[in-house]
Amino acid sequence: MGIDVAGFTDDQGTKGVWDNFQCKHYNKALAPSQVYLEFGKMIWHSFQKQFTPPRKYYFIAPQGCGMSLSRLLRTPTELKKELEANWEKYCKKDITSTQEIKLEGDFKKYFEKFDFSIFDSKDPLDLVTEHKQTPFHAVRFGGGLNPRPEPLAPPNMINTQENNYIKKLFGVYEEQIGQIGLTAQTIMQHSKWARHLDKQREYFYCAESLKNFSRDNVPNGTFENLQREILDGVDHLTYATYANKLTCMNTIISQAGSLALSANPLISVVHISDKNGICHQLANDDLLDW
Incomplete structure (x- = not known):
């Protein structure tokens, strides 16, 4: 349903406040045509109440997002316009294998009100920088631990x-x-x-x-x-x-x-x-x- 990695902030899972990380492994930067379907899945399945729309939806890829996709992610209104224009080609027949998903009726109303500003991307270098702040970085990637602070001095009184x-x-x-x-x-x-x-x-x-x-x-x-x-x-x-x-x-x-x-x-x-x-x-x- 368009969820690769879900990060939960509470015990409600995807029914609460959560973040989605959509991972793509291509040898080139992501283009809009490669991910229109992912936008469609997120909007359709949340309309079907399979989950609450995430707080943030990040695309993750080794080469990041290309200029065209980056521009759309920075401009939610333009993203919405382009997805609607490309719905027939990329989304209508491919969101599910059981039915065609037409952009009409109540779903069209939901589409119009959907918050497209949740869609974003994370650069691989930013991911590594964030990972360095966690306890798992040195163990997984090596490169040494963070500098160790000076040891605690014993208090004068025995604790x-x-x-x-x-x-x-x-x-x-x-x-x-x-x-x-x-x-x-x-x-x-x-x-x-x-x-x-x-x-x-x-x-x-x-x-x-x-x-x-x-x-x-x-x-x-x-x-x-x-x-x-x-x-x-x-x-x-x-x-x-x-x-x-x-x-x-x-x-x-x-x-x-x-x-x-x-x-x-x-x-x-x-x-x-x-x-x-x-x-x-x-x-x-x-x-x-x-």
Whole structure:
């Protein structure tokens, strides 16, 4: 019925607000004679209430639209006039295989009131530019990801979302210092471990920044796949016996930093700090422990 790709804006589908993308694959720019029938299909089938006329109707073609068709698309009144003049030749017998569609009666009235300004085109280069703004571009076409912003800086106060991995870090420090019940305040009395805590929080927030970056630049689930790869890469180390919690943590985080993760689309922007931070994210989710 003249719909190749329908873009819905609500759950009403083609009965609501939607856009139509009519795709043509020719080795030359589109001419009016190649698409008169497509105009006719859209008007006839919407008259038949098969769907609501779309908000916009775009022609998409590798070579774009030629000058004649582009001129008509820019001038809806002229497009309407030309389609009516060419209806007999291009539309009447070809809209359906079951009947001839004559431009007369109630359908002619519908034709006269139809909003021809919905018809437009998209240049292939414009399509690519728009696609670059989506999370799917780099994965499909390559060319690298968008520049990654500077990582988030840890807030001065420990956030509640950090509680679990911080608790596990304090377990490491308590064992090293020989003091139980450490808090964010009392750890400051031990400058070495206070610095260590600051660095681990930097790693965690670096990984959180990568997670946020992934939402806008790669398909859903890509960052989670990266976490899963790292977990798989260190899992065997979680079954070993260690002299203390610090050795356990350092061994696992060191292994994560050395993993070659060439299959993940994010790999071009992943740093060792991210891999370290992902270990703390996994610890935060109780998938790793020291």
